[in-house]
Amino acid sequence: MSRPHRLIGCASGRDFALCLTLTPESVRVEVTDTRPGGLPAYTQRLPELPATEAESGCGLLLVEALADRWCTGPQGPCTKTLWAEVDRAPSHC
Helix, strand or coil: CCCCEEEEEEECCEEEEEEEEECCCEEEEEEEECCCCCCCCCCCCCCCCCCCCCCCCCHHHHHHHHCCEEEEEECCCCCEEEEEEEECCCCCC
């Protein structure tokens, strides 16, 4: 596995960490949020569309549409992580 690249920052009063890992097979993105609660439920179906005037709620739709695999889960007592992987196409060089 390749060495992951990490970014730690703050958005709207809460901390987050972003980790990107590139392997020969895939790209993995992990986002850890320190805001308690609000863990999105992983299901085998596409999340429902938000109202057209909604300013949020499209994140999991994008993850589901673009990722080959994804999941969510608690990372500790006050954090949660969503990870997604996208398979890399084989090089034809």
